[in-house]
Amino acid sequence: MSCASKKYLSLMNKVLDQEATEQEERILYEHLANCVECRAHFDELKYSTDLLCRLAHPQLPAGFTKSVLAQLPPEKRHAIRRWGSRHPVLAAMAICAVPMSLVIVGARRQTMQSRDKNGYVLVKVSGDQT
Numbered sequence: 001m002s003c004a005s006k007k008y009l010s011l012m013n014k015v016l017d018q019e020a021t022e023q024e025e026r027i028l029y030e031h032l033a034n035c036v037e038c039r040a041h042f043d044e045l046k047y048s049t050d051l052l053c054r055l056a057h058p059q060l061p062a063g064f065t066k067s068v069l070a071q072l073p074p075e076k077r078h079a080i081r082r083w084g085s086r087h088p089v090l091a092a093m094a095i096c097a098v099p100m101s102l103v104i105v106g107a108r109r110q111t112m113q114s115r116d117k118n119g120y121v122l123v124k125v126s127g128d129q130t
């Protein structure tokens with residue numbers, strides 16, 4: 001493409017992507033009417049775009065989606081949800097187990113830090129000066 005202006009190449013892409021304004025489309029088509037090279041390039045781009053559009057949306061046989069879905073293994077997410085609805089108390093306990101274990105570990109860590117070197121727990125009681 002030896003046309004001096006790259007402006008038309010950009011316009012071609014905008015028109016093919018359906019992002020050009022009416023004025024931009026008019027400017028491009030006026031140029032294409034007079035420039036053989038750009039018209040040939042635009043036709044090639046349009047042909048390529050049409051091919052890509054056909055590739056992006058292939059025609060599948062009827063029932064294709066249904067047959068693929070039938071071959072997929074059942075989702076584990078549904079199995080967990082079903083188990084949770086059958087055993088609500090256990091599900092609630094399982095959900096609470098994580099934060100409760102964090103609280104227990106945190107409390108134990110805090111207790112471990114307040115022990116002296118003999119293993120005695122140091123407790124500060126306010127007002128006891130004896």
Ligand SMILES: [Zn+2]
Pocket residue numbers: 003004008031035037038039
């Ligand atoms: Zn041109």
